[in-house]
Amino acid sequence: MRSLFRPAATSAALYWHLAAAIIASIAIIVLLHRLLGPRGRRWLIAMVTLLGGLYLGMEYFLPVRKDMLWPSHIPNPNPARGANLLSPGIEPVGNMLSVIGAFTVGLGIYSLCQVHGRNIIRRRSGWQNSLAFFLSMLAMLVFGMWSYYLPKPKIESPIMPWPKATYEVLFNGLFNPLQAATFSLLAFYIASAAYRAFRIRSAEAALMMAAAFIVMLGQVPVGAWLTSGLPTTGAAGFFRLEALGDWVMSWLNTPAQRGIVFGIAIGGLAMSLRIWLSLERGTFFAEQG
């Protein structure tokens, strides 16, 4: 059994392991689907969640011993730091979680293909955009994989192989500028929205505007230049825009942010406990009633 979890010795063995793992996974899923009713599935998900959380929590909090014996097939990477009974499993569990996470990427791609595929087949309005999605995804996938798996040349050549050059054009010439341009549009919306919506309708709004102006000017060299006539030290130095901006961020913003962080942490802890104990039923079982 242990040999199953050892790294494959050859690449052929690795592919056999992969194929066996996929077949076994499908068989287990089909079996569970056939054998378990909605109640059984709920019970199974709740148990896996509980055990998973329990393992990670206990591994983190259980005291470690320096003389702790590591199981024979996994060398203890750092005997000086010590370990507890659950430490050897942390890496396989981490790998398992990574694999499950990778499945969610696959699920996302499947879902995108389903939605856009339907758009094209039924010629819904904007189906051309769906076609663009498929073309872009395929182009990035094909040239990305191709350039990654190209055999490395023995002598460095200044000329790029064409699949790599195509990938570079797609990535650096198309994808990056498009992503940067999309994000840059925010600056224009913010400028327009600030002009339209930021009105001094109350004392609080006036206070907020004053703080915003101080921080906006304090963050840029022009702010420092505007108050460069003031001395850098002493009481008058406090009124230099960069010092005022820093004061707003450190003395007013920090306590407020700390309060928010505490609130989020407590909320997160409560939510994690609810999910761990499967009390948050809406997340897992909403569709099954």
Next chain:
Amino acid sequence: MMASAPQSPWQRLQGIPRYYIYLLLAAVVVWQILFPIRLPITPSAATKGVFAAIESVPDGKLIIISADWDASTQAETGPQTEAIIHACFQHHKRFALMSLGAPMGIKLADDLARRVAEQYDARYGVEWCNWGYKFGYDNVLIAMAKDIPKTIGTDFHGAPVAQLPMMAGVTEISSIGLVIEITGLAGISEYWIGLIQGVYGTPFASAYTAVMAPGYYPFLDSKQMKGMLVGAKGGAEMELLVGRPGLGGAIMAAQSWAHLFIIALIVLGNVGYLLASASERRRR
């Protein structure tokens, strides 16, 4: 169809068409990118903290630069990363790039590091390396703290990291002298602080986009962060400290005038609002 009532000059002041605003803002930014009016920049204490943290990394230890950004925030995080890499090479500190949250950004960071490395004749695998994108956030960090080569496995180019000369002696988290997180994504620093800095005391510094930096001041105040670069300003300040003026400075010039333009717009809108309200009150 009813004709709309004629607007007073004060009302018109509040309703400048948005395309004029977009056009003027674009003009201001392009003008300053092409012909920047560079004003003096004084590095802040937070920026000096990052520089000092790099400088004080013991010689045998490695710096991890977690480049969790992509093209969307490159204007701010790009100059920050470049200046940090300059600082590492100037102080002869070995570093490893990696990414926990931006699978596409790690290539941008790799291109950048490669370009800077050429200026210092730094060799890949000896002075610097790229561990690539590693999926799994907390799982990666928990496992990495205990066994770096095994957790990282292969580098960005698919080569086993254990075979890189600079990885000799790098076993677990005590081999790391500093972690620098550069990101436009909220939440990743919390993993580094919670699972690495907090547990093992590994020094931590960061570089954020200006919009997300306010949320991280508490960590700076509590000394859990050695320093922090804030937006393009942080990048420009770091460029100044490493003596390599670059894109960060030019972006600061554009940002300076863009901020002034937005402030002018807000003032204009409010002058119109206050005068229109006063005129309305008088009419009543």
